[in-house]
Amino acid sequence: MKPIGVFDSGVGGLTVVKELIRQLPYEDIIYFGDTARVPYGIKSKETVVRFSIENTLFLLKHDVKLICVACNTVSSVALPSIKSHFRIPLVGVISSAVREAVYATQNKYIGVIGTRGTIDSRTYEKEIRGLDPQIKIKTVACPLFVPFAEEGWLSGKVVLEVAKKYLKPIKDSGCDTVILGCTHYPLLKPVIKEVLADKVKLIDSAKQVAMEVKGILACEGLLSKNRKKAKHKFYVSDNTAWFSDVAKKFLGEPLGKVKKVNNV
Numbered sequence: 001m002k003p004i005g006v007f008d009s010g011v012g013g014l015t016v017v018k019e020l021i022r023q024l025p026y027e028d029i030i031y032f033g034d035t036a037r038v039p040y041g042i043k044s045k046e047t048v049v050r051f052s053i054e055n056t057l058f059l060l061k062h063d064v065k066l067i068c069v070a071c072n073t074v075s076s077v078a079l080p081s082i083k084s085h086f087r088i089p090l091v092g093v094i095s096s097a098v099r100e101a102v103y104a105t106q107n108k109y110i111g112v113i114g115t116r117g118t119i120d121s122r123t124y125e126k127e128i129r130g131l132d133p134q135i136k137i138k139t140v141a142c143p144l145f146v147p148f149a150e151e152g153w154l155s156g157k158v159v160l161e162v163a164k165k166y167l168k169p170i171k172d173s174g175c176d177t178v179i180l181g182c183t184h185y186p187l188l189k190p191v192i193k194e195v196l197a198d199k200v201k202l203i204d205s206a207k208q209v210a211m212e213v214k215g216i217l218a219c220e221g222l223l224s225k226n227r228k229k230a231k232h233k234f235y236v237s238d239n240t241a242w243f244s245d246v247a248k249k250f251l252g253e254p255l256g257k258v259k260k261v262n263n264v
Helices: 014-023 045-060 072-077 079-085 095-104 116-121 123-131 145-151 157-173 185-196 205-219 240-251
Strands: 004-008 029-033 066-069 109-114 136-141 177-181 201-204 232-236 258-260
Touching: 004 014, 004 045, 014 029, 014 205, 014 240, 029 045, 045 066, 045 072, 045 079, 066 205, 072 079, 072 116, 072 123, 095 123, 095 177, 095 201, 095 205, 109 116, 109 123, 109 157, 109 185, 116 123, 116 136, 123 136, 136 157, 145 157, 145 185, 157 185, 177 185, 177 205, 185 201, 201 205, 232 240, 240 258
Parallel strands: 004 029, 004 066, 029 232, 109 136, 109 177, 177 201, 232 258
Antiparallel strands: none
16 A cells, blocks of 8 residues: 655654554555755745645655645645645644644633744634634744754753743633644643643644544545554655654654655
């Protein structure tokens, strides 16, 4: 059977890969991390669209059956453009998380944390209000969470103090549900929970998108019939050693060989 394709601007999409492996253990995965051009969150919409089309074309060379856009920035500013260029099923990380958050909230107040690019796009707000116009929304950009996750700074005094500063508006607002609007953020879930307290429900976009992918493959009759151990391949556009080191933190195990792609 054909593999699932996944791409991200760097390593954050590995949280999605981890969930795909957990929920779909017999599916082969091809992952591309555009580490030479990360971060996407500070780039123009036109640039993000161009990079995303190039990443999609790379995965199509590997004959994938579905592509998961494991990047909130791409999902928020470029997904419609990518879908207009390609016929293959394309799944972003926003819609499924929004549906779960709207279902979960009891007090009709949802918080969203993400990169500046994702927050400034207001895509989460539009999608939430599209499902329920009565819901109140509080959004906060948490730019340092990405480098914290990539460097393995997942706890400690510095991380906690930064989290308290970022999350104060969310905590003060009274939101009962918070969307982790960046695929890096699940790694910081323990410290986020510590700041917001257990009564706040955290919506993990990685978990939700993996469920959506599973549903689409089942509906389209594309689930792998193979019951042997799946094979996964990882490609990056720069710095394979750094990617392998960070990926071990994300996945909890070594990747094996990571291949560098010079021209996407």
